[in-house]
Amino acid sequence: MKKSVVLLFFALLTVSGIAQQALWGIPTIISPEINADNTVTFRFKAPKAVKVQVSGDFLAPQTIDTPMGKFDAPGVADLTEGKDGLWEYTTPEPLKPELYSYSFIVDDLKVMDPCNVYSIRDVGTVTNIFIVGGGRADLYKVNDVPHGTVSRVWYDSPALGMKRRLSVYTPAGYETSGKKYPVFYLLHGMGGDEEAWLALGRASQILDNLIAQGKAEPMIVVMTNGNASQEAAPGETHFGLVPPTTALPKTMEGSFEMAFPDVVKFIDKTYRTRANKAGRAIAGLSMGGFHSLHISKQFPDMFDHVGLFSAAISREDSKAEIYSDIEGKLARQFAKKPALYYIAIGNTDFLMNDNVKFRELLDKKGYKYEYFETGEGHIWKNWRIYLTEFVPKLFKK
Amino acid sequence: MKKSVVLLFFALLTVSGIAQQALWGIPTIISPEINADNTVTFRFKAPKAVKVQVSGDFLAPQTIDTPMGKFDAPGVADLTEGKDGLWEYTTPEPLKPELYSYSFIVDDLKVMDPCNVYSIRDVGTVTNIFIVGGGRADLYKVNDVPHGTVSRVWYDSPALGMKRRLSVYTPAGYETSGKKYPVFYLLHGMGGDEEAWLALGRASQILDNLIAQGKAEPMIVVMTNGNASQEAAPGETHFGLVPPTTALPKTMEGSFEMAFPDVVKFIDKTYRTRANKAGRAIAGLSMGGFHSLHISKQFPDMFDHVGLFSAAISREDSKAEIYSDIEGKLARQFAKKPALYYIAIGNTDFLMNDNVKFRELLDKKGYKYEYFETGEGHIWKNWRIYLTEFVPKLFKK
Numbered sequence A, B: 001m002k003k004s005v006v007l008l009f010f011a012l013l014t015v016s017g018i019a020q021q022a023l024w025g026i027p028t029i030i031s032p033e034i035n036a037d038n039t040v041t042f043r044f045k046a047p048k049a050v051k052v053q054v055s056g057d058f059l060a061p062q063t064i065d066t067p068m069g070k071f072d073a074p075g076v077a078d079l080t081e082g083k084d085g086l087w088e089y090t091t092p093e094p095l096k097p098e099l100y101s102y103s104f105i106v107d108d109l110k111v112m113d114p115c116n117v118y119s120i121r122d123v124g125t126v127t128n129i130f131i132v133g134g135g136r137a138d139l140y141k142v143n144d145v146p147h148g149t150v151s152r153v154w155y156d157s158p159a160l161g162m163k164r165r166l167s168v169y170t171p172a173g174y175e176t177s178g179k180k181y182p183v184f185y186l187l188h189g190m191g192g193d194e195e196a197w198l199a200l201g202r203a204s205q206i207l208d209n210l211i212a213q214g215k216a217e218p219m220i221v222v223m224t225n226g227n228a229s230q231e232a233a234p235g236e237t238h239f240g241l242v243p244p245t246t247a248l249p250k251t252m253e254g255s256f257e258m259a260f261p262d263v264v265k266f267i268d269k270t271y272r273t274r275a276n277k278a279g280r281a282i283a284g285l286s287m288g289g290f291h292s293l294h295i296s297k298q299f300p301d302m303f304d305h306v307g308l309f310s311a312a313i314s315r316e317d318s319k320a321e322i323y324s325d326i327e328g329k330l331a332r333q334f335a336k337k338p339a340l341y342y343i344a345i346g347n348t349d350f351l352m353n354d355n356v357k358f359r360e361l362l363d364k365k366g367y368k369y370e371y372f373e374t375g376e377g378h379i380w381k382n383w384r385i386y387l388t389e390f391v392p393k394l395f396k397k
Helices: A002-015 A135-140 A203-212 A260-270 A287-298 A326-335 A352-365 A380-393 B002-015 B135-140 B203-212 B260-270 B287-298 B326-335 B352-365 B380-393
Strands: A040-045 A052-056 A062-066 A069-073 A075-078 A086-090 A098-106 A109-111 A119-122 A125-132 A149-157 A162-170 A183-187 A220-223 A280-285 A305-309 A340-346 A370-374 B040-045 B052-056 B062-066 B069-073 B075-078 B086-090 B098-106 B109-111 B119-122 B125-132 B149-157 B162-170 B183-187 B220-223 B280-285 B305-309 B340-346 B370-374
Touching: A040 A052, A040 A098, A098 A135, A098 A380, A109 B109, A125 A135, A135 A203, A135 A380, A149 A260, A162 A203, A183 A260, A183 A287, A203 A220, A203 A380, A220 A260, A280 A287, A280 A380, A287 A305, A287 A326, A305 A380, A326 A352, A340 A352, A340 A380, A370 A380, B040 B052, B040 B098, B098 B135, B098 B380, B125 B135, B135 B203, B135 B380, B149 B260, B162 B203, B183 B260, B183 B287, B203 B220, B203 B380, B220 B260, B280 B287, B280 B380, B287 B305, B287 B326, B305 B380, B326 B352, B340 B352, B340 B380, B370 B380
Parallel strands: A183 A220, A183 A280, A280 A305, A305 A340, A340 A370, B183 B220, B183 B280, B280 B305, B305 B340, B340 B370
Antiparallel strands: A040 A086, A052 A075, A052 A098, A062 A069, A098 A109, A098 A125, A119 A125, A149 A162, A149 B149, A162 A220, B040 B086, B052 B075, B052 B098, B062 B069, B098 B109, B098 B125, B119 B125, B149 B162, B162 B220
């Protein structure tokens, strides 16, 4: 049998485009390699290259000047050329536990790491990823614990006049337990979609791990698509494999928020849910925080737990009905005493000022909320942290 | 509100690693562009490059010599440098309807298309993809039809002593219909995993479309992981984000086949299934065809429909019990008159000879089967075709 197996295998490789020597026992290039001391080595084979660099969020950011002001961009480090055109870079210090993303830059050209098949799309950008374990980052890993089911499901939204796609996490044991579960609605930021929290947010791993550790209640997590003009993530609609950029209009004019009861209705009909306010939470990052704020006050009997992660809180008015009379609606919401109103943001977030003003409003009115501040800014690292902090607080009664 | 939205958006871009000018109204590079006449234009910005090429399965293959013989590798075409370092190549002829994969080669370095976020991992290789629509390829597209649910689910395999991951497609309407559905078990090839048929196989799109057209019965499709030593696809296990290559041992020594009843038992317990022989089909590509052959004859009361797609049919013996007494087991299987035994292969497949010999055996014994031969060899293009041909034949009674 051996011969045909080997032949078969080789054929698979050649048709797949690039011969994978790694599969043939020839010593393979390992990149990235997480060393025993948590320094990380990057390797890239490029005999003809003049300059090979790695760019990633594990490096100190570089400030770039733009017409709109100064912004942080990922840092860059040079690899050194060794034998046979193999370039290498090892971080001078151990990296802290975290999920990191990176790309190579070869003679000014962005190149994915050919030795690392793990990549994540964030809006219109694809980068490779790796995880340095330990501490909180162990929550981002797939561990040897019971795993929930992750489904991509289509639901009908009469309010938006279309079928739409969402991602649903059901906890381990859901299929056979016969129990009813609380539901956490988890919303992405601008440019994202129903895949974002699963990809960069590591939502299913975080839930698996927190539930296995007994730190979170088993719950259903529903990740919607917050772009009201989109049926689904790019590539998942009948518009074809179009660039993600075409889907940006109509994200923040109120229609997504007003149509949110369609989602809740579908979930309560399709899954075994605790279909009441005490059994529902909503939270989101950035634009999703904005959505969570407005949805939860528009429908004050729907969610007992609300989370605003680096929320895009706007002070300006829009014509949409949902954004009118914010103070009156907040008064109605807080009169009903939500079990948890949670605000988290990084101390360098460009949205900090709006969040400070919003908290001042809540303070002035005497509305109770929890506040959690981290370092750094408007980044996935913070949103993963907020998720791990928020989830254990839910559905405790 | 406008100001904060724009700011927010820009921040998301900078943290995501590479500024996406496309999102800022600056004219974007479109690549690949499928032109009105189905020629396709590839574009790549590389002002410093000496040579830019595109390699893909839309180009005539090039034969490469290896110590193991001659094999086909994807062809290569040169891009031409234009203004501002923008390189371009347009196919001289329209491309036939198909899902194609490709990469750029910049000064001998494989580079993903930065303008195309759609890529697929095949074993250890990642390539960009695009679809030229029309004809059968329209079945590979997401169309404006009802969509089934795609879930990644963990099941318990006592026979293999581990929890394992599989992908499940339930047809549109499953959640609310209350009906029972037949189940099609669909197996990948060597090096693949429970993601393979969804990614390069376009299984969920093909099922959505065939069911919507009334050409296939609504059915559940279960895509297993055929590597008996693996819990799940690379990156989805507690071994971390390791290269896919480490998971190859123990794929074809009988344990996966012998443990298959664990899968069927789990599916029948978890989903509303037609839990009998008439309600079950099994098929697979390459190693998955080998698995389908051996599972279906080992458990002759389990599957009424069997499909061998470019199957790795081995003539040599293995010590594993499941591979013993092939003729006797086939006799028992065919005595029970399977509703469909289907064999498909490409006329240049390196496994053709083994398939010819297997068919000669079936012919000699007078066992009924359907045979379908296409052009070309051991490639995903053929496996998608076989899937579209096989599925409409299932569960007709």
